[in-house]
Amino acid sequence: MLVTVCIAGAIAFIAVYREIRRALCQAFGRKLMQRVAQRKADIYEKVGVVPKIARTVGFFHPYCNAGGGGERVLWTAVKSVQTDFPNVISLIYTGDAVSSEEALGRVKTTFEIELDASKVIFVPLKLRFLVSPSVWPRFTLLGQSLGSMVLGLEAICRFAPDIFIDTMGYAFTFVVVKEFLNIPVGAYVHYPTISSDMLKSLKKVSLVGKVKGAYWKWFAKIYSQAGRHANFVMTNSSWTQNHIASLWGKDINLSVVFPPCNTSELEKVDIFHPREPNLLYLAQYRPEKNHEDLLRSFALYVQQHPESPAKLLLVGSVRNETDIKLVESLKGLAQDLKVFEKIEFIVDAPWPKVVEYLGTCSVGVNYMWNEHFGIGVVEYMAAGLIPVVNNSGGPKFDIVIPWIGKPTGFHASTVAEYAEAYHKALTLSPQEQQEMRVNARSACARFGEHVFMRDFGDVFAKLLREVYAKD
Template identity: 45%
Template sequence: MANFSVEPLFRLLYSLAIPALIASGVLCLCLLMLLCGLRLWFQRRKKQLILSRQHGKKPFVIAFFHPYCNAGGGGERVLWCALRALQKKYKDACYVVYTGDTDATAENILERAYRRFNIRLSQPVKFVFLSRRYLVEASLYPNFTLLGQSLGSVFLGWEALMSCVPDVYIDSMGYAFTLPLFKYLGGCRIGCYVHYPTISTDMLSVVRNRNARFNNAAVIISNPLLSKLKLIYYYIFASIYGLVGSCSDVVMVNSSWTLNHILSLWDCSDRTSIVYPPCDVQAFLDIPLREEESAVEQNIVSVSQFRPEKDHPLQIRAFAKLLEKIAGQQLQPKLILIGGCRNHEDDQRVSGLKKLCQELGVEKGVEFKVNIPFEELKQHLAEAAIGLHTMWNEHFGIGVVECMAAGTIILAHNSGGPKLDIVVPYEGNITGFLAENEDDYADMMAHILTLSPTKRLEIRQNARQSVKRFADQEFEEAFLISVEPLFK
């Protein structure tokens, strides 16, 4: 047998090492030159594509990245209140909103913001309509959804940057992967308002413990190998998410829960602050707090967008169990599901929820109110006995605050923002209730309905007093203080 020598192989690898290092260095240098060239190019065309000169000089441009600005949810209320606050302080600036709502006009979007949130802006806003919003739709990525949507947001951000290069860029919807694009190519000062981290340590624990959730399929849970592979994927994604998030000059989070997760993922403790989202507390506090009467119909109202994480099926199943518990009683409560639909997927989700109601035999007791005006929302809350909220680890819960301000007794999930920031004792008194599963929810709803009118009134009054700290004015003051470094 011929002797095998590794020495020639080592000599070959050694001879290739230096050329490989040189080639890598040249490629890195070319990439750096390309990035520098792109940045210079963007600077030259800054503000020239859609913004005209004002009195001989270019305006200071503040842009918000919010692809679903017409959705009508809590995130959109943050957008409009933030714009209103900035317009009051920085009157000479130009304001831009990058949106993918190509099926609406600027006038339609602003009018809906008024109808839904009772917000009018004092200055014009330029809308940059993005044609590639489908790149961030979850339906486009049945597998590796987080990665797909994040990479899609980079392409969507590129389209936005090509249309307008602002001075200040604020991501108000959670697309952290766009931040390096605007900072290093656009040369922008970067701010972000984080409603919900794209990935969280809780999501890692769900996969690690193989728990069933809307984003952890049964096929993954049942297979140890797939669970491990998904966990590795999540850890890698979390590391990249931390890198892109650290590009921010200013980070605002909406709750204690979000703060804890962002600080564990991003290296940004020196520039991060809690800015509670604005809730139209006063509009709901204006609703008369009527005395409860036994003859009044006991409606249960849910206020949240029709998204999978809101877990509307849990509400319907819990309601079905409640009806079983109180069968035979003269007064039967109704469940009213109020929320916004952003797209065809949300519409299909509502259709699926209606089918679930039929399967459980509760379709006559459940009503769906989709994209309703603000005044109608207030009316439903004014007539409700219970405000229902079922999202696990809700980042904050504007709908929870609205229910409490309107005088309903809130029943929320025992996690996230509702647990840590909202449904907490006020001066030592109860402000609402928490639950975790459908049995808990059914039991607690039955308990609330059996409380005496005096006790209910006491809880409602405590809740109303406690949520005043989430008013629009409180948000505007905290927001302006937080973003001040972006304007220095």
């Protein structure tokens, strides 16, 4: 009898505690909304939107000035909102210490995206260091996730939005936003924080391996619970969708929205003119892009075919001192591999220069394992390069696939396979080259910027309807 009473008491305490916690959080959330109400009204009046239907959407993107594929998604999403929902103001939650003029200027030069600056408000985040992996040398996944919750709380405290959309993969922010504001939450997922591939790859023979395996399984469980707080979830590829569905559940509102690729401009590139026999790798200078093995595969190709005039062009952006050091280490590796004279290292090239490289090189390379999508690969194909991509992730399942029954490129996994693929791509007959270039470009119609804006706009309209339904 006593045990039963104790159990019942414990359950009652937990239930009451949850209700008290929820009531306190919602009260604090109402205060946040009240505090920002006048600020919103002033903005609406200044911009000239219709106050009755005007709303704010907060894009959570702490590294909005990085200049990569994720940032193209962010800014094209903002463009979609400005185009189809003119009474919505976009808030950008970011830790980048840049002015709005500087940030939007870089958006224009890097992505050729021009935005109405009056409808974009940058909300500075002082606690971004909490999501940096360097702050969490141990239990990095958990540390960054907890840090993102604090950062998410800072974001809504600085400016509480009407809709919250995470575009960087910080699923744990959903819990905070829902708990305090209870507003519609959207997510654009580039890559799951943890995946079934990670769980399968872990060797659990040793005690450390077993402990790590248990930790990853537990983290996957709480990651799933956090993700389910989102009202609508967009993924950038079928590979990502399958992993998110397996983790967050197949009953969530989940759809594939391919990331925007600037194919319209690249399709103007003449694919029939002669090209230089060069390889191009468009990728940010980050460890996961696997530049080291790329250099080794190119060195092997040069060793096997010393008569080849091919050069390798590395084109990418850097975010910080760590990325700059990576570029220097790659130069050292190229020296060691005796291919430094055949490689060009290009940092932070403006978009017109990137287009120039895309119009003159013959082969486009992707070397990242399980790349969530691969915008660079689409850009290769639209510009007429023959892609050599990793045999995994988005490049394998969504992009470099047969088009009307004909090949659009090559897949590879190992250093040796890549070297062989370079040789095959560079030694195709002129007729085979042209046929593959035409097939590849035709396959890119699925990934245009207008397609992304249409599909993102459809999801955003559902989020907006939920806001209006509550009012």
